[in-house]
Amino acid sequence: xxxxxxxxxxxxxxxxxxxxxxxxxxxxxxxxxxxxxxxxxxxxxxxxxxxxxxxxxxxxxxxxxxxxxxxxxxxxxxxxxxxxxxxxxxxxxxxxxxxxxxxxxxxxxxxxxxxxxxxxxxxxxxxxxxxxxxxxxxxxxxxxxxxxxxxxxxxxxxxxxxxxxxxxxxxxxxxxxxxxxxxxxxxxxxxxxxxxxxxxxxxxxxxxxxxxxxxxxxxxxxxxxxxxxxxxxxxxxxxxxxxxxxxxxxxxxxxxxxxxxxxxxxxxxxxxxxxxxxxxxxxxxxxxxxxxx
Amino acid sequence: xxxxxxxxxxxxxxxxxxxxxxxxxxxxxxxxxxxxxxxxxxxxxxxxxxxxxxxxxxxxxxxxxxxxxxxxxxxxxxxxxxxxxxxxxxxxxxxxxxxxxxxxxxxxxxxxxxxxxxxxxxxxxxxxxxxxxxxxxxxxxxxxxxxxxxxxxxxxxxxxxxxxxxxxxxxxxxxxxxxxxxxxxxxxxxxxxxxxxxxxxxxxxxxxxxxxxxxxxxxxxxxxxxxxxxxxxxxxxxxxxxxxxxxxxxxxxxxxxxxxxxxxxxxxxxxxxxxxxxxxxxxxxxxxxxxxxxxxxxxxxxxxxxxxxxxxxxxxxxxxxxxxxxxxxxxxxxxxxxxxxxxxxxxxxxxxxxxxxxxxxxxxxxx
Amino acid sequence: xxxxxxxxxxxxxxxxxxxxxxxxxxxxxxxxxxxxxxxxxxxxxxxxxxxxxxxxxxxxxxxxxxxxxxxxxxxxxxxxxxxxxxxxxxxxxxxxxxxxxxxxxxxxxxxxxxxxxxxxxxxxxxxxxxxxxxxxxxxxxxxxxxxxxxxxxxxxxxxxxxxxxxxxxxxxxxxxxxxxxxxxxxxxxxxxxxxxxxxxx
Numbered sequence: 130x131x132x133x134x135x136x137x138x139x140x141x142x143x144x145x146x147x148x149x150x151x152x153x154x155x156x157x158x159x160x161x162x163x164x165x166x167x168x169x170x171x172x173x174x175x176x177x178x179x180x181x182x183x184x185x186x187x188x189x190x191x192x193x194x195x196x197x198x199x200x201x202x203x204x205x206x207x208x209x210x211x212x213x214x215x216x217x218x219x220x221x222x223x224x225x226x227x228x229x230x231x232x233x234x235x236x237x238x239x240x241x242x243x244x245x246x247x248x249x250x251x252x253x254x255x256x257x258x259x260x261x262x263x264x265x266x267x268x269x270x271x272x273x274x275x276x277x278x279x280x281x282x283x284x285x286x287x288x289x290x291x292x293x294x295x296x297x298x299x300x301x302x303x304x305x306x307x308x309x310x311x312x313x314x315x316x317x318x319x320x321x322x323x324x325x326x327x328x329x330x331x332x333x334x335x336x337x338x339x340x341x342x343x344x345x346x347x348x349x350x351x352x353x354x355x356x357x358x359x360x361x362x363x364x365x366x367x368x369x370x371x372x373x374x375x376x377x378x379x380x381x382x383x384x385x386x387x388x389x390x391x392x393x394x395x396x397x398x399x400x401x402x403x404x405x406x407x408x409x410x411x412x413x414x415x416x417x418x419x420x421x422x
Numbered sequence: 423x424x425x426x427x428x429x430x431x432x433x434x435x436x437x438x439x440x441x442x443x444x445x446x447x448x449x450x451x452x453x454x455x456x457x458x459x460x461x462x463x464x465x466x467x468x469x470x471x472x473x474x475x476x477x478x479x480x481x482x483x484x485x486x487x488x489x490x491x492x493x494x495x496x497x498x499x500x501x502x503x504x505x506x507x508x509x510x511x512x513x514x515x516x517x518x519x520x521x522x523x524x525x526x527x528x529x530x531x532x533x534x535x536x537x538x539x540x541x542x543x544x545x546x547x548x549x550x551x552x553x554x555x556x557x558x559x560x561x562x563x564x565x566x567x568x569x570x571x572x573x574x575x576x577x578x579x580x581x582x583x584x585x586x587x588x589x590x591x592x593x594x595x596x597x598x599x600x601x602x603x604x605x606x607x608x609x610x611x612x613x614x615x616x617x618x619x620x621x622x623x624x625x626x627x628x629x630x631x632x633x634x635x636x637x638x639x640x641x642x643x644x645x646x647x648x649x650x651x652x653x654x655x656x657x658x659x660x661x662x663x664x665x666x667x668x669x670x671x672x673x674x675x676x677x678x679x680x681x682x683x684x685x686x687x688x689x690x691x692x693x694x695x696x697x698x699x700x701x702x703x704x705x706x707x708x709x710x711x712x713x714x715x716x717x718x719x720x721x722x723x724x725x726x727x728x729x730x731x732x733x734x735x736x737x738x739x740x741x742x743x744x745x746x747x748x749x750x751x752x753x754x755x756x757x758x759x760x761x762x763x764x765x766x767x768x769x770x771x772x773x774x775x776x777x778x779x780x781x782x783x784x785x786x787x788x789x
Numbered sequence: 790x791x792x793x794x795x796x797x798x799x800x801x802x803x804x805x806x807x808x809x810x811x812x813x814x815x816x817x818x819x820x821x822x823x824x825x826x827x828x829x830x831x832x833x834x835x836x837x838x839x840x841x842x843x844x845x846x847x848x849x850x851x852x853x854x855x856x857x858x859x860x861x862x863x864x865x866x867x868x869x870x871x872x873x874x875x876x877x878x879x880x881x882x883x884x885x886x887x888x889x890x891x892x893x894x895x896x897x898x899x900x901x902x903x904x905x906x907x908x909x910x911x912x913x914x915x916x917x918x919x920x921x922x923x924x925x926x927x928x929x930x931x932x933x934x935x936x937x938x939x940x941x942x943x944x945x946x947x948x949x950x951x952x953x954x955x956x957x958x959x960x961x962x963x964x965x966x967x968x969x970x971x972x973x974x975x976x977x978x979x980x981x982x983x984x985x986x987x988x989x990x
Binding site for chain 2: 141165166168171174175198204205208235236237266300307315316321337339351352378395
């Protein structure tokens, strides 16, 4: 039997070359979705194959990798991907945002500001921001070519007419460097402003849809809005119950069947760092690392 | 006091350990061997090879065993392995006319040169559960005859001699063979890429699309010109050696559909073709593929393309069950961050709605 | 004629050398104007500079047609070396090249002779790798655009004509070519998104 053997970071060098070329093009054309010959990965499409391929193509032995899903290092998918790279690339891993050189994420941007030495790799399910308005690739490609985004503005405007608000809470579309409308992946719109003028390089990988795109550092990223309905961030109106943070995005935790709930930081590293620094919330449990609430 | 849930890593390890245990099943029952899967569940192995796009019975059998008989999971395993293999080039075109035929039927002629050969088929079996198979079946040995050396020309070639069917596209030895696993797909796609997509496509999806075309959603009046199954020699042209090297035989099923004739002011009416090819004995797949191939040629043949089976972008974007299963099943992953963002928005919208409802009577009273 | 055995070797450790070279080029592309060192730069057949050789081994393969300028073509060994180590096809038609190697920028063809991509697929464009005398001794240029905080300075030795052409290239955005300037083992990138003006000009 052909017993399989795998290269450093799983991908063969030919595949890495192909992905690396796509990444360079993506950086040169901010917000444009570069088609690439996405490979079949040993994890399912829709579970981060795009992010994993981008990470595998950039990762080196000197890197320190952090993987988060929903802001947490300890969600099952984050653990699974971190283990994959620890096993295939033997790289150091961390949960500390500031220590990481490469951060792969699903659905969140860390709360701590990113710095110039870092690359943030997003897992993207549907890279095309116009896809739910126009399912045909041939049509959406033409719209991007012409910079014709009227359809998106009409949709947002219809929301306002119907609901009084833009009814998009996550994957909120942005315009990159004044040219391409881009899908930020299903991050809550709370995170959108972090993409603007960010010191770190941001790379986006969509494996099933075979697209890579990028936001270079210090690039203007504007959330689409209207003068009379400006973009607003949304955050639950509560402090974190564990660290007291008033500026972080919160998870809602249902605590019983009577409608009781509490809010804690979705970014677990941010929350733990604050707790270590002595910040406390109403439900803090000092000196306890493991257990169930 | 609240402490966030930890220990996901151990949970994953334990779940996988439990999976291995469940896969093995009752340990008093003998473990199934790859040979048993390959020999006795051979059509399952064929399907996994076709949609996994890798001709290796042993690895396909392993994948089926590892996947606990879930064929889509097995296809996924084989695909992921295939993606790591080096690519040396493309083989020479197969000559299915030179196939060592084990089964060959045509519904368009009563008799054909070389004859109709039923071969191993479920056709005309009465679908009655057979209790004799429940254990230790010992079937009769097959009837045999001396192999025939009569030529077995493809039925479409017979029709082609009289110009009654459109010609097969002429081979272009210099043309690069498209490969959608190596290059990102763009639309419109050429027929080589469409056929590759269909060959890898989910049998159930293609079957339903083919069926829909028969029921009038893009009808093209098909006849099963010929279905043949057997072994074909594979050859690879080695640049270094300067000649074609035989790689051995592979089992294939080929279907040529003969479809409604068309013509134009400049062309005499003739039948058109739909083509299906699959590893192993995969008749349902090859037939469905041929019907959908023909449906997808609508644009090229100047037909109205309005039905799902004729919509290239729709068909090609949704035919792959590894992609489809991944994306459908990714809904199992945590989505609480985006869900809560949506929850927050919904609460606000409901608040607005209630405020408005509360304001309305006041307004009416004021008027 | 040089035999394969006489050609300069490729990377000693393919995997890590290609990765570190890519990261240098990626960093350069993400931060236009920044000088990035290619640690895995290696001796290559003349007239290729060490960093150019490393970039070739990192990014070129049978899927990337390569265009060579006259100053490179003259040295047949370069073509042999590229074919042997990268399996990259060398093409005469600049407009179909994925990459172009330019050893003599003073005599290079106009930028619009290369693939500029289409509005539908602006990525189908040529990346030009230009060997220059220096990345620090030229006339001062001011850069702005994505990847740059405000503005940044660059003093690579590039001609005024090329700067003028790059201004036109910027106007084509999202179409256009991307440039990687190389001197020895150092690189600077000028992607199509970068605005370049002569300082004080």
